[in-house]
Amino acid sequence: MMTPLNGFLFISALLFAIGLGGALTRRSAILVLVGIELMLNAANLNFIAFWRYGPHPEALTGVLFVIFSIAIAAAEAAVGLALIQAVYRHAKTTDVNELDAMKG
Amino acid sequence: MTAPFVILAILAIAGATAAMTLRKLVHCALALAVCFVGLAGLYLNLNAQFVGLVQILVYVGAVVILIVFAILLTRHDELPAQTSRTRIAGLGVSALVFALLAWAVTAGGAKFGAAGTQPEAAIKDIGSALMQRYVLPLEVVGLLLTAALIGAVVIAMEEKKSK
Numbered sequence: 001m002m003t004p005l006n007g008f009l010f011i012s013a014l015l016f017a018i019g020l021g022g023a024l025t026r027r028s029a030i031l032v033l034v035g036i037e038l039m040l041n042a043a044n045l046n047f048i049a050f051w052r053y054g055p056h057p058e059a060l061t062g063v064l065f066v067i068f069s070i071a072i073a074a075a076e077a078a079v080g081l082a083l084i085q086a087v088y089r090h091a092k093t094t095d096v097n098e099l100d101a102m103k104g
Numbered sequence: 105m106t107a108p109f110v111i112l113a114i115l116a117i118a119g120a121t122a123a124m125t126l127r128k129l130v131h132c133a134l135a136l137a138v139c140f141v142g143l144a145g146l147y148l149n150l151n152a153q154f155v156g157l158v159q160i161l162v163y164v165g166a167v168v169i170l171i172v173f174a175i176l177l178t179r180h181d182e183l184p185a186q187t188s189r190t191r192i193a194g195l196g197v198s199a200l201v202f203a204l205l206a207w208a209v210t211a212g213g214a215k216f217g218a219a220g221t222q223p224e225a226a227i228k229d230i231g232s233a234l235m236q237r238y239v240l241p242l243e244v245v246g247l248l249l250t251a252a253l254i255g256a257v258v259i260a261m262e263e264k265k266s267k
């Protein structure tokens with residue numbers, strides 16, 4: 001029996017697994033960041049689904065958590081892409097297989 | 105299982121799959137935009153109008169554009185695919201995580217969910233909650249965004265050739 005909540009939780013789990021698989025298997029650092037964004041979005045979908053079908057929707061906890069989470073994800077994407085730029089300027093590649101040294 | 109839910113879920117999942125499997129990076133970024141639009145539709149479907157619109161504004165409008173710019177500013181020859189051992193290990197881990205999550209959902213998710221109420225998240229209520237109960241987290245997020253703004257500029261700035 002699939003309740004509506006279960007449907008949303010399945011979509012979220014699938015999204016998380018796709019993001020994790022991509023982050024672990026792709027070689028471009030930008031795509032690793034994209035995979036992390038997908039995992040964050042899966043968590044956000046869970047928050048909204050539990051807010052909608054949970055016992056106390058009038059408290060708005062899920063909605064506000066997602067708003068803060070989106071703000072933090074945006075900050076993370078900005079800093080992450082700036083780091084990729086800096087690393088690219090130094091190493092001339094964004095291939096995570098070749099970026100294996102901490103020392104320049 | 106309504107028709108809009110199925111369509112939006114297929115849109116989100118197909119976009120995510122394409123974003124993680126296509127070979128050209130720009131195509132991946134565009135597929136990511138499709139996935140985020142599908143997710144925004146799912147939020148609207150869940151009665152969270154404000155979050156759905158914020159999702160479109162922030163993710164489709166800002167994050168995807170930022171990723172496109174990062175792709176444009178880095179040269180990327182066709183990277184060869186990951187070695188098959190790494191790929192199998194990564195896909196195995198993600199399949200295992202999905203199996204665990206799906207098991208948890210089917211085993212424990214049915215406690216509530218048939219609620220007949222239609223909760224509303226009016227923008228007025230969200231605003232007053234942000235200004236009253238959640239005012240400290242709001243200030244902290246403002247500080248974090250300022251720090252991220254300055255930090256991103258400092259990190260991406262051209263290094264001075266001092267030596």
